[in-house]
Amino acid sequence: MDPVQPLLSWGGVARTRQLLTAGVRERELTRAVTAGRIGRPRPGIYALPGTDPLLVRCAATNSRLTCVSAATHHGLWILRRPEKIHVLRADGTLSAERAVVHRKSWLPGEPEGWVASKADVLLHALQCLPELEALVMVESASQQGFSMDFLRERLPGRRNAPARRILDLVDVGAESLLETLARTHLRRAGLRVEPQVDVRGVGSMDLLVEDCVDVETDGREHEAPKRRLKDYRRDNTAQALGFAVARFGYADIVHRPEEMVRQVREMVEARLRLGGLPRLDEL
CATH class of the missing domain: 3.40.960.10 (VSR Endonuclease)
Known part of the structure; x- marks a missing residue:
């Protein structure tokens, strides 16, 4: 199997195990790297040229982009780019000095992908970001047709009151x-x-x-x-x-x-x- 095809379906990057499981042979990987059709940015990681470096980092750490770091992958507005990468990793073992680690997932993303589901991205933003930064992300999702009730139902209790107040600010029709x-x-x-x-x-x-x-x-x-x-x-x-x-x-x-x-x-x-x-x- 040509390794380019599975890489395209997985956002441009994959671990060696994923590719071998998909039916790619090691010699096909070597040929593709030699021909410059794919790269090997880190040991055990293969990627297409031009792949987002943040996705490569996620593949290397077996995590997923989420919150503001994943916004553009879902076509969501962002007010400013984050200083640290935001990732979803259930065991939370990444260094807090290099990343903001989110542990909870409400709705799984694509099985072999490196980006959290839109639901997880929005819920993490509501619980993590300053009010206006979260608002622009959530409102852009609303313009895409994403249900605000879906988000509200998953934010119960006093601890999530600030997140629900952000949802109260959402209105229809904004184009930017x-x-x-x-x-x-x-x-x-x-x-x-x-x-x-x-x-x-x-x-x-x-x-x-x-x-x-x-x-x-x-x-x-x-x-x-x-x-x-x-x-x-x-x-x-x-x-x-x-x-x-x-x-x-x-x-x-x-x-x-x-x-x-x-x-x-x-x-x-x-x-x-x-x-x-x-x-x-x-x-």
Whole structure:
């Protein structure tokens, strides 16, 4: 058997025993390594070129990526990359100096894979990460259709109360982690916020605050000239309908949220003083 095929199905990396059990012969492994089609990054470990080094570490330690370290493998948003690798290993024998070790599994991952199931990844994040970092991961899973009730049912008791409070912050419709963060900061400041409000002629507003301020959260895609031109036209239409418009980027929302909230609050107060607010039921 060509060793490339089983490696592809296992995320690009496997232990020698796995490959031999799958029917790959040792001479086929040697030929593939000599030809440069696969590598041997560590004794007893074979990997395809370009395989995630974290998966190689998991194969070497017989563990699985989980929590924030596994987020991108499941298409989940992350606020920042972790300083340490987060792994699932039932016996917890890895050094705490090199890894954050999670021991409990609720739903097994792929039998021969090196990444924990999405359920385990999310539950570990809820019990491990700071509130907002866990929130963006969980909310992105919600947008994928993952059940929040499934997570809540597996987090009983007083010890898991902080994790359940994070689930209470999840809302529908966010298209990016910036929307999730901005919405959370604005609501905590006492402002009424509706996400993804569709307005005729404008399109979908990221966040409509107090029915009068359209808050747009701009990622890198908004830097393209054609996208900026589209945004200008859209903002002009929103303002013509009576909405104030505020745009914030990554640095504003992630690093200066208090300033963002202050500016939005001032815009709301100024718009309310003018009176004659837009009637959403007429738009």
